[in-house]
Amino acid sequence: MKIGIVGLGVVGLATGVVLAEQGHKIIGVDIDQNKVKGLECKRSPIYEPGLQEMLERYFHNFTFTTDYGLLFNTDLVFITVSTPTIDGKIYLGYVFDVAKRLRDILKRNDTIVVIKSTVVPGTARKVKEIVKNDVVSNPEFLREGSAILDTKNPDRIMIGSENKEAGDLVENLWKFTNAPVIRTTWEEAEMIKYAANSFLAVKISFINEIANVCEKLKDCDVTVIAKAIGMDERISPYFLNAGIGWGGSCLPKDTQAIVSFARDLGEELKIVEAAIRVNNERIKRVVSMLKGFIKEGNVCVLGVAFKPNTDDTRESVALKLIKTLKSEGYKVVAYDPKAITNEARMVGLDECIRIADVVIIATEWDEFKGLEEKLRGKYVIDGRRILDPSKMEKEKFKAVGLGE
Ligand code: UGA
DSSP states (O other): OEEEEEOOSHHHHHHHHHHHHTTOEEEEEOSOHHHHHHHHTTOOSSOOTTHHHHHHHTGGGEEEESOGGGGTTOSEEEEOOOOOEETTEEOOHHHHHHHHHHHHHHTTSOOEEEEOSOOOTTHHHHHHHHHOSOEEEOOOOOOTTSHHHHHHSOSOEEEEESSHHHHHHHHHHTGGGOOOEEEEOHHHHHHHHHHHHHHHHHHHHHHHHHHHHHHTSTTOBHHHHHHHHHTSTTTOSTTOOOOSOOOSSSHHHHHHHHHHHHHHTTOOOHHHHHHHHHHHTHHHHHHHHHHHHOSSSEEEEEOOSSSTTOOOOTTOHHHHHHHHHHHTTOEEEEEOSSOOOSSSEEOOHHHHHHHOSEEEEOSOOGGGTTOTTTTTTSEEEESSSOSOGGGSOGGGEEETTBOO
């Protein structure tokens, strides 16, 4: 098929390379000229495992452009533009702008418009009113850091459509994944995405609150609690890693968006609101651990990305921590294997540890596992529970969810 993808962020690019691998011809559209120019030279604008290699390997199936006109005779067009939360509410302007552009281009044919961007219920219906073409809601559940793997091996494929044939076409497109398919209405597909991300956020905030209690107890470690409760299939072991909080371009914006969307409908999402509040308090707790060690001095923050295997720092808790530490008067140096920031002086790993009075692990990169020996002599706060407490110097070590 000839497939358009509008919005070349992580979702658009992962979708693009995976479908290009299946032999489809991809027209990738973005308004960012620099991004398009880079992609034309086979340069991925972001770090995502496997992306650069896939881009090079299947480059012959790609056209990158800023010109919507090239979409006119495509079989389907994915909308994968961002849907930021502004002043606590979802901003759908980019999606509707794309829809208007598509209306002008697609009026000559029966291209199906597929919405992958995370959008509040009712959006597909509005897009349909704008474009008039068939619209399918096909939300994405990929995680950054494993975007390509997740796109190829999704847990499920959601197809929300009004027109059966349009839904069938999109269902067929993803058949190679062998994932179970759930056919729904537009609104159900849109709601499922928010329910999923909200539940994940709630799960992490829940274990983080349990971690708070563990810290006040003698001989109590939240990782043991998480392991044990995770063995109950109804709970499952995933997303039970206590830490300094959830960040990234999705969970923070989506939880806020659904809370305000529900409120506009006269409904309070009390549990999701509580999860957000719990998350906002994580940094305060790390700072108070730090103050237990030193009131001033040099802090090395290990990890800047919002999670491992990405260079993305959007809504990164590590970055917020750096800002808070600076405002508290600490001198901050940082190291990350992929991400960069202007908020702190970025140095090499060894240098970062050497300079530091206190080392804080803020992102759980594999590279930081097994650092126990190197950290000898330093105060250490493990914000992501990747170090072995039994190998650390007791009086110099604190960790999220680890009791006295
Ligand atoms: C999230 C969802 O996991 C995806 O399913 C969804 O498709 C995506 O949002 C989206 O809406 O597009 P992502 O933002 O890539 O994916 O990141 P997650 O893996 O969910 O991690 C989010 C944050 O939670 C990170 O800061 C991570 O460090 C933190 N986290 C995760 C924990 O603190 N503990 C855990 O056990 C898991």
